[in-house]
Amino acid sequence: MLNKLYSEKESIVHRIDIKTKIxxxxxxxxxxxxxxxxxxxxxxxxxxxxxxxxxxLGMKKIFYFMKTTFPALISIAIMYKFxxxxxxxxxxxxxxxxxxxxxxxxxxxxxxxxTEMAKAIESMIPFKKIxxxxxxSLMFTVSLRFLPMFIREYKRIKKxxxxxxxxxxxxxxxxxxxxxxxYFLPMFLLSLExxxxxAIAMEVKGYRKKERQVEWNFEKVDYIxxxxxxxxxxxxxxxxx
Amino acid sequence: xxxxxxxKITFCSMCIVINIIGGMxxxxxxxxxxxxxTVGTILxxxxxxxxxxxxxxxxxxxxxxxxxxxxxxxFALVNVAIGLTVGIIAKxxxxxxxxxxxxxILLAIICPLIGTPIAVFLSGxxxxxxxxxxxxxxxxxxxxxxxxxFVPRIFANLIDKTMSGILVVTLIKSMPxxxxxxxxx
Numbered sequence: 257m258l259n260k261l262y263s264e265k266e267s268i269v270h271r272i273d274i275k276t277k278i279x280x281x282x283x284x285x286x287x288x289x290x291x292x293x294x295x296x297x298x299x300x301x302x303x304x305x306x307x308x309x310x311x312x313l314g315m316k317k318i319f320y321f322m323k324t325t326f327p328a329l330i331s332i333a334i335m336y337k338f339x340x341x342x343x344x345x346x347x348x349x350x351x352x353x354x355x356x357x358x359x360x361x362x363x364x365x366x367x368x369x370x371t372e373m374a375k376a377i378e379s380m381i382p383f384k385k386i387x388x389x390x391x392x393s394l395m396f397t398v399s400l401r402f403l404p405m406f407i408r409e410y411k412r413i414k415k416x417x418x419x420x421x422x423x424x425x426x427x428x429x430x431x432x433x434x435x436x437x438x439y440f441l442p443m444f445l446l447s448l449e450x451x452x453x454x455a456i457a458m459e460v461k462g463y464r465k466k467e468r469q470v471e472w473n474f475e476k477v478d479y480i481x482x483x484x485x486x487x488x489x490x491x492x493x494x495x496x497x
Numbered sequence: 498x499x500x501x502x503x504x505k506i507t508f509c510s511m512c513i514v515i516n517i518i519g520g521m522x523x524x525x526x527x528x529x530x531x532x533x534x535t536v537g538t539i540l541x542x543x544x545x546x547x548x549x550x551x552x553x554x555x556x557x558x559x560x561x562x563x564x565x566x567x568x569x570x571x572f573a574l575v576n577v578a579i580g581l582t583v584g585i586i587a588k589x590x591x592x593x594x595x596x597x598x599x600x601x602i603l604l605a606i607i608c609p610l611i612g613t614p615i616a617v618f619l620s621g622x623x624x625x626x627x628x629x630x631x632x633x634x635x636x637x638x639x640x641x642x643x644x645x646x647f648v649p650r651i652f653a654n655l656i657d658k659t660m661s662g663i664l665v666v667t668l669i670k671s672m673p674x675x676x677x678x679x680x681x682x
Contacts, residue, residue: 285571289618321567321568324566324568325568325620325625326625327624327625327626328620328623328624328625329625330625331623331624331625331629332620332621332623335623335629335632335633335636336621339633339634339636339637340633340636340637350620350621353618353619353620353621354619354620354621357568357571357619358567358568361562361567361568361570362567364567365562365563365567368563370560370563370564373559373563377556377559391502391506391552392552392556394506394510395506395509395510395513395552395553395556396510396513396556396559396560398506398507398510399510399511399513399514399556399560400560402510402511402514403514403517403560403564406514406517406518407518407521410518410521410522414525424525424526424527425525425527429528432526432527432528433528433660435526436522436526436528436533436664437664437667439522439525439526440519440522440536440664440668441668441671443515443518444515444668444671445671447511447512447514447515448508448511448672448673448676450507450511451504451507451508451510451511451676452504452507452675452676454507455500455503455504455506455507455508458503458507459500459503463503
C-alpha cells in the first residue's frame with residue numbers, strides 16, 4: 257500500500273539524489289509565482305515536459321494524480337470566467353500553477369521510495385545540535401511501519417460496525433457526532449499499546465541513537481539538475497514583462 | 498520504564514498514524530466542515546509540548562503527501578503551526594475543555610493565515626469544494642481574493658479544530674497512567 261504511488265522504473269529522475277529532488281521541486285513550485293505572460297508559462301511547461309520524459313512516467317499515472325485537482329480546476333475556470341470576469345491569461349496562469357505544481361510534486365513522489373524519505377529528512381534538517389534530526393527521522397520510520405496495520409484495523413472496525421447494523425452514512429448529524437468517538441477510541445487505545453510495547457522493546461534491546469555522519473553525496477546527474485534549475489530560473493526571470 | 502524519550506518518539510509516531518486515520522474516519526462519517534486530520538498533532542502537542550507537536554504535524558503532512566495526496570505537501574506548514582500553538586498553550590495553561598476551545602478559536606485564525614496564501618498561490622483561493630461559492634461571492638462584492646478565501650476558512654477551521662480539541666481532551670482522559678506519567682515527566 258505504501259509503495260502504491262512509487263513507480264519502479266530505470267530512469268534518470270529515479271537516479272537523482274532525493275535531496276536534489278526536494279530542492280528542485282521546491283524551487284520549481286516557487287518559481288511558478290514568477291509567471292506573468294504566456295512565454296513564462298510556456299517555459300515552465302517545457303521544463304515540466306522534459307522532467308516527465310526523463311522520469312519515464314506514463315500519462316496514466318499522471319492522470320491518477322490529476323484527478324484530485326479536477327474539482328479545483330473546474331471551480332477556478334467557472335469562478336474566474338463568469339463570476340470574477342478575469343482575463344483569459346489569468347485563467348491560464350492560475351490553472352497552470354495548479355497543474356504544474358501538482359504534476360511536479362507527483363513526479364517527485366512517484367520517483368521516490370517512501371523509505372528513502374526518512375534518510376533525506378535526517379540529512380536535510382539544519383542545526384542538528386539544536387534540532388534532533390535522528391529522532392524526527394525515527395518517528396517517520398516507525399509511523400511508516402505501523403500505518404498499514406492501522407489502516408487494516410480501521411477497516412476491520414468499520415466492518416464490525418456495519419455487522420452490528422450501524423450504518424453511519426444514514427445517520428443524522430447528532431448521531432454521527434456521537435459515533436465519531438466509537439471509531440477513534442479503539443484506534444487510539446491500540447496505538448497506545450503499540451507505542452508502549454515498542455518503547456519497552458527498544459529499551460530492552462539497548463537501542464540507542466547512532467552517531468552517524470550524513471553526507472551529501474551528489475553525482476553528475478545531480479549537478480546537471482541544479483544547472484537545469486538555474487538555467488530555467490534565468491529564463492523565467494528574463495522572460496517576464 | 499527508564500527511558501521516557503523512546504516512549505515519546507513511539508507515541509509521536511502513533512500520533513502521525515492517528516492523523517492519517519482521522520482523515521479516513523472523517524471521510525466515512527461525512528460531517529460537514531469536520532476533517533479530523535489534526536487530532537494526532539493536537540494530541541502530541543498537548544501531551545508532549547510544542548517541539549513534538551511540530552514534528553508530528555510536519556511529518557504527517559509529508560507522509561500523507563507521499564502515500565495519498567501530493568498536492569497537500571505545501572500545507573505542511575499549517576500542521577507545524579498547529580503543533581506549535583497547541584504545544585505552547587498546553588505547556589502554559591494545561592489542556593482541558595476550556596483551553597481546547599480557546600486553542601480551537603486561535604487555530605481557526607492561525608491556520609487560514611498560513612493556509613490561505615498557499616491556497617491563493619497554488620489555486621487562486623479556490624479548492625473545488627462548496628466553500629468556493631462563498632469565496633467567489635465575497636470576491637465579487639469587492640473584497641480582495643485573500644480576504645475572500647480567508648474568511649470562509651475561519652468558520653471551517655473553527656468547527657474542525659474545536660471539535661478535534663475536545664476529542665483530544667476525551668482521549669487524554671482515557672489514557673492509562675502508566676503511559677501518561679512518563680510522557681508528562
